[in-house]
Amino acid sequence: MAGAEIFNSDEVRAIADVIERKMIHRYGSHDSRGGIYRAEDFEEKAKALTGSKYALALSSGTAALITALKGIGIRPGDEIITSPFTFIATVEAIVACDAVPVFGDIDETLSLDAASAERLITPRTKAVMPVHMFGVAADMDAFTALGRKYGIPIIEDACEVVGGTYKGRALGSIGTCGTWSFDPNKTLTVGEGGMVFTDDHDIWYRMDCYHDHGHIHSKEHDRGAEGKFGLGVNYRISEVQGALGVVALEKMPAALAALRASKKKIVDAGAAAGLTPRPMHDAEGDTATHVIFMLPTAEAAKRFQAAAKEAGAGCAIIADNTWHYAKHWQALAEMGGREYFGNRTPSYAPETMAQAESLLSRAVMFGLNIRMSDEAVDGIAKAVRTAAKASL
Ligand SMILES: Cc1ncc(COP(=O)(O)O)c(C=O)c1O
Structure with missing residues (x-):
């Protein structure tokens, strides 16, 4: 499960290209970068693979989870139901938003059990977060039905299952949002990196702005003049990670x-x-x-x-x-x-x-x-x- 094992000259070439062009920032410098945006290429490739309408590359899977929660409007004290069998980052992301993690049971596949999640729903429940653990999908039909029944967003933690599917659909692309990780322990790695998917334009727009200090990312303007959408953080990836990501997804x-x-x-x-x-x-x-x-x-x-x-x-x-x-x-x-x-x-x-x-x-x-x-x-x-x- 350590993605660097398949590194070869493909990654060297991809990084060298970024370094030689001295174009490390994924945003800005529109007049001088010759139309080359590697982080965007990474996102486009992820979109093509998953069928998601929107993909946003981020600095880690944890950042992707936090950004997804911010994107759906999670507020302090909100409850989020998730699995007790997950990497600790799932819960750290919830706590980073000052929200309350609530654990359901797991089913015999070791994934969050949708029926147990349903029993825990309260008026404070603002998301359900199934986790696809150790390569294997949670029961996404049941979670999709649950989300519809209660009008609650389903956030798929697909950080461990890049490339995995459920009934032919890419994991990460089925819920309201879904996340991938490319950290050094994952099958495919870009050093450190993540991706968040959604089909909802407004959620994507909030996530896109939030992950980069509120920048609205207009190619019509210089980066400093492009305007702000609220406060954010810096969970950007660089062009190096973007270039590595394109290679990773090809492999x-x-x-x-x-x-x-x-x-x-x-x-x-x-x-x-x-x-x-x-x-x-x-x-x-x-x-x-x-x-x-x-x-x-x-x-x-x-x-x-x-x-x-x-x-x-x-x-x-x-x-x-x-x-x-x-x-x-x-x-x-x-x-x-x-x-x-x-x-x-x-x-x-x-x-x-x-x-x-x-x-x-x-x-x-x-x-x-x-x-x-x-x-x-x-x-x-x-x-x-x-x-x-x-x-x-
Ligand atoms: C289930 C799960 N969620 C979230 C993460 C966080 O990903 P990252 O290490 O890229 O922050 C991981 C990484 O191990 C994970 O396994």
């Missing part, structure tokens, strides 16, 4: 094909040995960055982990993952049950995440790289077979 189909081929071998080996692969709402759209098997009990998962390690392939039990599971976030626990911008936060006590605990403590996970030799993939498959025997 996406081959990267996904390689991951999917490796994953299939390992999943098939596990299934043949009696293991249950993580269920999916749409297996075809899986970006295949991770292989997850669901063991019958937490004890069986521990036995599997030990036996797989012994057989030469390390795997993680997801419940132990301190960055991706809310149970471990002390800072959040300290916020629990407090007055918060005119609202009160949930307790965030571990017992409120019982369903997540029962699933994640049985989930064993192998991370995959794009470039894996046949020997490496076969080695994991063999360890999976051995560990299945030792644990089932």
Whole structure:
């Protein structure tokens, strides 16, 4: 899952071109840049791939989430329902907007369960944020229906699933807004970067201005004279990231094909040995960055982990993952049950995440790289077979 593994002379050429032209800013200098806008090219390519009407490149996936929340008008004290199984950035983005994270349960695919989210809706709920975790889509039909029923925006955290789909539609392009990340741990990286999608012009316009100090981005004027739309921040990307992004998206189909081929071998080996692969709402759209098997009990998962390690392939039990599971976030626990911008936060006590605990403590996970030799993939498959025997 570390995108730099596929860097080669393509990225060197893309960066060299930006440096040689000395045109590093994505905005302004319209008369002297020869009509070349690499960050815009990155956005155009992302739009073409997803079918989204608007795409805005940003400095990180976290920035993309915050900008999406600002774009839909999230205010202090608003409640946002999300998953307790996510990277901590999802919740940091909510808290950065002084909004209240509220955790639903997860379903057997390990994604936010739409029915549990519905039970948590209050008049304060201003968004629902499903997260597509470790390559796999949340149940977007259910979230789309939920959003329509209650008139609540659905913000897809698709930071981990660039290129993934749900029933043929690109993840990130289905909700009111959706976000991608290109950080150094992602399959495709531009160093640091993100993207936010929407089909709504007004949301895009607010996001576009907000992410760059309120600039209205008119090519008719010099940057300093183009006018302001409220206050913002600086979450811009540079032309270097834009140029890298174009290359990354060109490489996406081959990267996904390689991951999917490796994953299939390992999943098939596990299934043949009696293991249950993580269920999916749409297996075809899986970006295949991770292989997850669901063991019958937490004890069986521990036995599997030990036996797989012994057989030469390390795997993680997801419940132990301190960055991706809310149970471990002390800072959040300290916020629990407090007055918060005119609202009160949930307790965030571990017992409120019982369903997540029962699933994640049985989930064993192998991370995959794009470039894996046949020997490496076969080695994991063999360890999976051995560990299945030792644990089932
Ligand atoms: C689910 C999820 N959301 C948000 C982010 C934040 O992305 P970034 O690291 O680009 O800020 C990540 C990154 O790991 C993520 O996995």
